[in-house]
Structures are given as C-alpha cells and as structure tokens.
Amino acid sequence: MPEFHVRPLRSSDFDRVLWLERELFGAGAWTYGMLADELAALGRWYIVATVDEPGSIGPDPVIGYAGLWFDGDDAQVMTIGVARAFQRSGVGRLLLDELIAHARKLKANAVLLEVRVDNEPALAMYRRSGFEVLAVRKRYYQPENKDAYTMRLDLRSEPRAAADDGDAA
C-alpha cells in the first residue's frame, strides 16, 4: 500500500494542481490566475496530499489538494480534489480531516461548504465527517446550471480536547 502525506501547498505545485483541476472539474477548472488570486487572498490555507509511489500519474507525487478560508468566525472549504487514479484510498478524508483540524486550531465556530447536489462521492465524504445540509442554493454552479447544497459542521459543540489536535502547518 502506498503511503500518503499532507504538507502546505507551494508555488512549485501550481502546474500539478492546475492539471488535477482540469482532470476533476473540466470546463469549471480554475485557471492559473484564479488559483494565484485565491492563494493570495486573506485567510486562505492550502495543502496538498503526496504519495510515496506516484505510479500511474507520472513522477510528481502531488495527488490531491484542498483549501480553507477563515473569515474570523467560520471556515469555508474552498476546494478539495483527489487524482482519479488515487480516489477511494482515503486521501480525500485525510485532506478533509486536516482542514477540519486547522479550523479547530483557528477556533472557527463551524466549517461551511457548497457541494453539487448530484456529487454523491463528495456528499458521502462530508456526511461521513459529520457535515449536515443547511440549505439548497439554486443554479449555484454555472454554466452547468446545477444546484448546490450548503453544508455545515458545527465545531462549537465538540469536546474541548478536539481543539488541541495537530495539523499540517
């Protein structure tokens, strides 16, 4: 079994992250400019997942990425993605756990996110981590014209000890 690790996203990861964006989101993928603007924005925290045996997707070990925005009250999952060849191996959960641990460290009240209503793998992952559906945002995803669920993980009701968990930073 390959081993997976998480570390902060570096500028040298840009090309690989953009390649993964296109693989996972097609026409909706972020461009170089969008990614650069996003990373330069206030309160962002981005990480990548690496594998010790890249194998099927070439020599670059970056096989997943995820990002969080903290506005001083709540944290928002900005993106999360795992290379198709490495999906269903626990990498998505590893990245999401790191985002949640970081949000706890920042003392966020909650973690929020949007997800397409028909994105079954992502919905299952978020539910499994305790997120609950708050509302539906009609036609949130363009140009696909697809609805989104807004989901929320309440961190305030969690045991105090959880706030002291470590994370990748």
Ligand SMILES: CC(C)(COP(=O)(O)OP(=O)(O)OC[C@H]1O[C@@H](n2cnc3c(N)ncnc32)[C@H](O)[C@@H]1OP(=O)(O)O)[C@@H](O)C(=O)NCCC(=O)NCCS
């Ligand atoms: C969503 C995504 C990040 C999950 O990554 P992953 O590495 O495959 O997820 P994991 O292997 O860590 O699985 C975590 C949990 O998610 C759920 N899950 C993941 N893929 C699933 C699938 N295809 N069908 C059903 N449940 C799935 C399961 O509950 C799983 O837990 P389990 O393995 O104990 O059953 C990945 O499918 C992906 O990159 N999708 C494309 C990009 C995307 O849609 N991002 C989310 C935008 S909101």
